[in-house]
Amino acid sequence: MSKDWVTRMPFDIMNLKFILGEYKVKSKVDILNTEDSYIVSSHNIVTEIGNGFLELTGRSMDEPMDNLIGKSLVEIGEMLRINSQILLENIHNYYAGYIFTKFLEPREVNISLFYDKDTNEQIYTFVEKPNSRLDDKLSFVKQTLLDNIVGAAIYSVPDSIMLRVNQNYLDFHDSPFNEETSLGLPISKIITGYVGTESEVVTNTALETGKTSYHREIRLNKFARGITYWDTIRTPIFESGKIKYMLLTTTEATERVLKNQIIEQQNEIIIQQKQELIQQQKELLNRQKNMLDLSTEAIFAWDLNGGIIYWNKGAELMYGYSCEEVIGHISQDLFKTLYPSNIDNIKSILKRDSFWNGEIEHTRKDGKKLLVETRHQVILNELGHKIVIETNHDITGRNWMEEELDKSQRLNTEIIESINDGFFYLSKEWRFIFINNRAANNMGYEPHELLNINIWDKFLHLKGSQIENNFRYVMSERESIQFELSGILTDRYYEYNVYPTSEGISVYWIDITEKKAKEKELIESKEEVMKNRMDKEMARLDKLSLVGAVAAGIGHEVRNPMTTIRGYLQLLGSKQEFSKYNSQFALMIDELDRANSIITEFLSLAKDRVVELKVQSLKEIVEHIFPLIQADGLVTDKYIQMELEEVSEIPLDEKEIRQLILNFVLNGSQAMSPGGTMKIRTFMEEDEIVLSVEDDGKGITPEVLGKIGTPFFTTKENGTGLGLAVCYSIVARHNAKIEIETGTTGTTFFVRFRK
CATH class of the missing domain: 3.30.450.20 (PAS domain)
Incomplete structure (x- = not known):
């Protein structure tokens, strides 16, 4: 300032x-x-x-x-x-x-x-003043600001001082504002030439009536960039019966208004030529037809009481119909139009006001549904008949991406809640802004009992502890840190992973009590054979811990496709068409699918995952899944043989065993050439129930064999390296073991279950 x-x-x-x-x-x-x-x-x-x-x-x-x-x-x-x-x-x-x-x-x-x-x-x-902090009172407004989809700001009443704002709102104005240069200023210093404008009138109306005031296309002409139009909402927020704050949400409508003005000007040209000779009118309409054919928007005309009489090139591209296929047809019937109200009501509005705007649903020639932003304008032709000029803009992709964004946000929350380790976010004021069930339960509370609570006020025994020192270091230095500690939050031993975020810090902890016990056992062990075995076990646990560390950043993995969707949504909002961006749409879908696949396999590796054991036959599980395996073999030109002997029934989780078999079969199938043969067997060997999957591929090299089951290790170009790691996790949860026999003629995986 x-x-x-x-x-x-x-x-x-x-x-x-x-x-x-x-x-x-x-x-x-x-x-x-x-x-x-x-x-x-x-x-x-x-x-x-x-x-x-x-x-x-x-x-x-x-x-x-x-x-x-x-x-x-x-x-x-x-x-x-x-x-x-x-x-x-x-x-x-x-x-x-x-x-x-x-x-x-x-x-x-x-x-x-x-x-x-x-x-x-x-x-x-x-x-x-008590209970006066905005984030505590207006949490719903905070989310609107964070979304940054529309411009939003909170002003005090009556002095109109800006208290909170997002960058989208500031970007509308002349100066290169940011929070640093704008907070604390009155509205008259933010909006150029505010006093005496329609914007001030809208604000005063909301203050006088105490009701939300919504105005479309407010005209402001004192900005450096020229005349602008805004859609704006002024929402009074009451406290103790009086207006305490004013929430302003704004979107710039200049492009829409200018486009509508162009269309209105075109329609006025047609109306002004009403008195000319029929031949001159035809020539004028022909010139206009050529001009409209250059537009990428779908523009067509229909008799208010009849069928389509004009159809431009943009309409051909959007709907897939040629001009000859639509002329004379009733547009509502041809496109199976779904209006927000009855078509008779729409026609009544057109007869009364001569125009109607809204969103409708159309069906293309190929059956694809389109969500369309439409403008209907009524004109009179040379004979005085009422003609509707319909201009349509496809917004299907925009709404689809908004839905995908909501799905991704819900998925993010579900993933964090589903992991079996503790996870929470702390704000810069050290308040819990998110905590999953596992973390809250470990602390002896339910999640809702800790939200918005200061961690140091709630857990006084943490004052001066290593936890407080490390948390404060990450908050101030914005550097991640990892440390191990026991006996503070619970009597268990945990590995803490603390990361800086834009809102504060995120904390993810993993229960490593078993790992530490094994480390102690290794130190105390005096026999070299036991030491080697423990080394391998520790290595395996360390590799699985890697999955936990990666899961700590799972918000980033999920938000990548969210960010992509958001970016293209904003891009579509600023363009008049988006048909040429199909490749970007495909990329976004692939990213979402890939993220979902990776997350699913992450959860399969969770060591605390609950298994639903039921005494059943391994042979019957293989028989049930065989049609699926056989169908996949036919597609890839592979032959599948089964040699299933009767085996003893043992406690098994059917879903996990099915996943185990499918992973082994997929791995073997990818190792074989077309025409190869795979053999699946179940049999008894002494006191063990054995499942074997044998392929006739080229075998596994010694270098690769030593890394089998390592998370993220893969020899495939597009592999995640989690398939066999999932298999090892499933086998471990069933107290079974995996053995591998490999050579130049193929590889066999044996899974040995105890009775």
């Missing part, structure tokens, strides 16, 4: 105010004995600051940039962003308003001014 905006008040005027009784006189000692949030100034220079003031404003005396001692009241006002409301040195006895923290968060405070005549000092006390 520029210092040029304010003018400092001479000290002799302040003395005059004291003489006139405009200041409250009180001993500095008496004030500081009862108040913690204060600043003391002498000759308009700050000489002392209370700890409560530092905490209120998010500052620390330990940080050079936060040291306020020696600064003028004007500079303090700039840092608090209050100068646009009032200068601190102009406060008489009391002022109620807003200040902003170091992190640009608004705080509603009462400021009182006292004067110590003995020390010739002014003492300003700052008291935050």
